[in-house]
Amino acid sequence: MTIRAASLILLFGATLAAAQCAQVHIFGARETTAPPGYGTAASVVSSIISAFPGATGEVINYPACGGQASCGGVSYASSAVQGVAAVASQVNAFNSQCPNAVLVLVGYSQGGQIMDDAYCGGGDTNEGLSSTAIPISAAAQKKIAAAIFMGDPRHIPGLSYNVGTCQASGFAPRPTGFQCPYASNIQSYCDAADPYCCNGSDANTHQGYAVEYGAVALTFVKNKVNALLSGGGSGGGTTTVGTTTPPSSPTGGSVAHWGQCGGQGWTGATACQAPYTCQAANAYYSQCL
Numbered sequence: 526m527t528i529r530a531a532s533l534i535l536l537f538g539a540t541l542a543a544a545q546c547a548q549v550h551i552f553g554a555r556e557t558t559a560p561p562g563y564g565t566a567a568s569v570v571s572s573i574i575s576a577f578p579g580a581t582g583e584v585i586n587y588p589a590c591g592g593q594a595s596c597g598g599v600s601y602a603s604s605a606v607q608g609v610a611a612v613a614s615q616v617n618a619f620n621s622q623c624p625n626a627v628l629v630l631v632g633y634s635q636g637g638q639i640m641d642d643a644y645c646g647g648g649d650t651n652e653g654l655s656s657t658a659i660p661i662s663a664a665a666q667k668k669i670a671a672a673i674f675m676g677d678p679r680h681i682p683g684l685s686y687n688v689g690t691c692q693a694s695g696f697a698p699r700p701t702g703f704q705c706p707y708a709s710n711i712q713s714y715c716d717a718a719d720p721y722c723c724n725g726s727d728a729n730t731h732q733g734y735a736v737e738y739g740a741v742a743l744t745f746v747k748n749k750v751n752a753l754l755s756g757g758g759s760g761g762g763t764t765t766v767g768t769t770t771p772p773s774s775p776t777g778g779s780v781a782h783w784g785q786c787g788g789q790g791w792t793g794a795t796a797c798q799a800p801y802t803c804q805a806a807n808a809y810y811s812q813c814l
């Protein structure tokens with residue numbers, strides 16, 4: 526009797542805890558053959574979690590395989606298609622449970638490819654994904670503040686969200702002229718020496734993005750998440766809009782390379798560190814470039 530009552534209390538407590546939603550939730554997808562977890566994106570994911578009190582993280586549950594025995598022999602194409610479906614179902618499930626939470630996507634290599642496909646749509650004929658629809662629900666799409674792709678094989682030159690020295694295509698490139706409807710929420714990191722997102726031959730470059738770009742990726746994500754948390758509309762019910770809080774550094778030259786420096790609703794610093802200048806990507810987003 527006592528034990529039963531205690532279990533009921535525990536069950537009730539668990540239900541209450543589940544109903545308490547984090548304000549910010551990060552999804553991370555690892556690269557091919559990395560063991561289950563966030564893979565090489567781990568430090569990026571944890572830096573974002575640490576930046577927002579109470580933020581939570583979630584691993585995308587997919588094979589992350591390219592035919593190797595160590596990951597079950599699942600082909601790259603099958604793994605990627607399963608990965609896109611996993612991103613959509615996990616993001617949609619979380620959004621249904623926590624509709625006000627602001628979401629961030631982080632994907633490394635194949636993990637970047639599945640985040641790219643799930644968030645931007647357009648299909649992925651390289652892997653046999655023929656549907657061009659965005660599989661993430663319309664409601665969840667609105668809550669995604671930022672997406673970070675590192676070493677994404679879908680890289681092509683010329684996209685507004687490309688960061689790094691790569692001027693060529695990855696091994697599973699987007700078609701020429703591709704546009705992602707969420708371009709202003711994305712940073713895609715790829716350097717010329719990378720053999721997977723670019724046409725280089727140095728695998729170490731491919732594995733180095735979390736170290737090379739982790740800090741600028743975090744700055745980008747913080748700015749985008751804060752903008753969605755404090756922006757009007759349906760977002761961030763518990764956040765106070767900072768009309769009385771001055772920007773962290775209102776004097777000139779405080780925004781780092783790639784950081785946000787303007788756009789409709791932006792209340793943060795607007796002056797870029799030398800030698801960068803503030804350039805408008807669209808009405809809602811300007812960046813130090």
Ligand SMILES: *[C@@H]1O[C@H](CO)[C@@H](O)[C@H](O)[C@H]1NC(C)=O
Nearest residue numbers: 692693694717723724725726
């Ligand atoms: C990679 O592509 C770029 C742009 O087309 C080209 O200039 C460069 O020579 C290529 N590098 C290699 C190693 O093929």
